[in-house]
Amino acid sequence: MNLEELEKEIQEICEKEKLYCLANFGNVKFDDENALGFLSLIRKTRESTNDDGNFDLLTHDLINSVSSDIRFAIANAFLYFPHTNNFLNEFRKYPDGQNIPTYFMTIEDKRFFFYVNTAFEKLYILWDRIGDILFLAFQLNIPEDRVYFNSTIRELGTSLESSESGNWLRNFHDNEYSQILNRLRIKIVHYRQKDTYFFTEWLKHFSQANTDPDHIAQLQREKEELLPLLKHQLGLANEGFEKMVRFIAEKGLFEKDNQQ
Secondary structure (H helix, E strand, O other): OOHHHHHHHHHHHHHHHOOOOOOOOOOOOEOOEOHHHHHHHHHHHHHHHOHHHHHHHHHHHHHHHHHHHHHHHHHHHHHHHHHOOOHHHOEEEOOOOOEEEOOOOOHHHHHHHHHHHHHHHHHHHHHHHHHHHHHHHHOOOOOHHHOOHHHHHHHHHHHHHHOHHHHHHHHHHHHHHHHHHHHHHHHHHHOOOHHHHHHHHHHHHHHHOOOOOHHHHHHHHHHHOHHHHHHHHHHHHHHHHHHHHHHHHHHOHHHHHHHO
């Protein structure tokens, strides 16, 4: 398969699975505007914070680079998944009647987990960029080297509660972000990547496969749930961009000053 054929297959997967990111201007729209056009809602914030092109660099990076990378990583995970190891199919029968599970990781399995790990990291980066933009829009009192999505949401505090979009951002942070996305991202970055996690979990349960086969089955189900989880997170990332822009338009420091 040459690179053109590979790219064609990636695009076909994206269409089949409806993997659309902010850079897919024809597919992802807000008030009938693509992501770049939708930013016109916060034109005053851009004009007031674009020293050295800071605002433009952040929004360009978020839309055209990071969001696109997330889509690419997830699409590649979909590409490799059908060829990965299936824990339920890899048993070796011994003369004494025991069925002992094996796990000889294939290159396809390795590549699948590479893209899963990458997707989680890129999703974190996207929310970090949203934190950077909120920091500029509200001129938050946070040291520049401590500006993250988590720190900006904490600093915004109760001001989020006066807006439907702000409430969405707070609820996302407290639930999906803290309990799922960032929790898994922290494990991947600081402790063990997903391929190592599944291998060590398999090691933990393989000797019990004859007496309690459900552990191996649960491990396979957990693996199969990764793709729907990442696909869901991509959709939330698109929605989060919309909520960020609407919240800034309603409550942002420069937008608010302009309304008075």
